[in-house]
Amino acid sequence: MSDTARLRKIVHVDMDAFYASVEQRDNPDLRGKPIAVGGAAARGVVAAASYEARKFGVHSAMPSVTAARKCPDLIFVKPRFEVYRAVSQQIREIFAEYTPLIEPLSLDEAYLDVTENLKDMPIATEIALEIRAKIKAATGLNASAGISYNKFLAKMASDLNKPNGQAVITPKNGPGFVERLAVKKFHGVGPATAEKMHRLGIETGADLKAQSLQFLSEHFGKSGPYFYGIARGIDERQVQPDRVRKSVGAEDTFMQDIDDLASATSELKPLTEKVWSYCETKGFSGKTVTVKIKYSDFTQATRSRTTALPFANSNDILEAAAGLLATVYPFKRPVRLLGVTLSALTNEDIAANTDQKQLGFDL
Known part of the structure; x- marks a missing residue:
């Protein structure tokens, strides 16, 4: 491990059951x-679950019907992403x-490098404590934090004392922590x-550490060197x-399956408008459009097209x-x-492309 990696101070802040906690904050009855948080319909999916729901095995990305079966008293709340x-x-x-x-990794978590910080505070754990206290004061919500000398271990540490806690993994303890950890929790x-x-035959970090770089590269490609490093507590x-x-x-899951082209095509319009609205807000476009089709048996297909110029509008x-x-x-x-x-995002001047024919080819 390099001295640079060892001396870094990384904090991973992760909000506790973020969407669900916002809803409980704003509605005392909850x-x-x-x-x-999510749709209660047969095709709905859980976006977030409160800790009370998690005790029943309910978790994000779970089909709503499964969640309701696991927790009969489960209350479904419609998402309010503008609030989040x-x-x-x-x-x-x-x-x-x-x-x-x-x-930022998402709306509810982020890495912070506080090796050199604006408060000139030498101890990262104290920074994490202050940040969590300020989040609570400003939003009424709880955050957990992990502190370590690299991103991988900071992320792992933030899960150790959830909810509303924090943990530190030091350079001395990092390699041993990884060795004891089941790889499925990495x-x-x-x-x-x-x-x-x-x-x-790789069940734990110790098993992973026992493999050579060549072996991991052969079996896991570009991820091989990454796995080789984190097995030793190294992530630069x-x-x-x-x-x-x-x-x-x-994307959108439909209330009823669609089997005709006209109906399916009409469902693309709100999706493309949503994508383009985000692009306009951020001032970029892209050259590759991909359509994902998931069938009733959960098999799926994708089709892509790449153009010579960035797309100029949602149409x-x-x-x-x-x-x-x-x-x-x-x-x-x-x-x-x-x-x-x-994808293939760019901030090229898309206005100049509005009247130019899109030249493309399928990939």
Whole structure:
């Protein structure tokens, strides 16, 4: 491990059950009760669950019908993303009092590099305590924090004393902590990767550490060196305040499956408008549009098109998306979900492209 990595002070702040906590804050009748933010309909999905609901096994990304079965008294609350974004902005302003090196991961969590900070505070744990107290005072919400010498361990530490707590993993303790940890609990190791590791006899951080760099690269490609490092408590990724967004997307699950092209195509319009609205707000566009089609049996297909120039408006994105959707019609099964994603993002002058024909090819 390099001296630079060892000396860094990274704080990972993670709001506790963020969406659900905002709803309980704003509606006293929901406090102390199991709630799920999301749709209660048969096709709904849980976006967030309160800690009262989590005791029953309810968690984010779970189908609403499953959540209701696990917790019969579960209360479903419609999401209010404009409120969550406003609260998130309050929290970011608190972060900015301490450091300009802030890397948001989502509305409710971020990495902060406080190695050198605006308050000249030498102890990162005290910074984390202050930030959490200010978040509570400003928003009424609880935050947890992890403090360590790299991003991976700071992220892992923030889960150790949830909710409303914090934990530190020191350079001395980092490698041993990783060795004892089950690989399925590693941040960045999803279910499929964990299963692959298990098939290779890798169950813990110690098992991962026992593998050579060559072995990990052969089996996990570009992720091999990353796994080799974190197995030893090493992660030299920097906190990136200007992290470039790679794509913008929107998707919708339908109340009833769709089996005709006209109905499916009409569902693309609100998705492309949502994507373009975000792009306009941020001042960029993209050159690649991708359509995701999920069928009634949960199998899915994607189709992409890349253009020579950035898309100039939502109608152009809709036209491209509709053309891509038509390539999979007749549908092999009824469609339950459609998604539209814009990638190859750029801040080129898109106004100059409005009257120019989009030249493209399918990938």
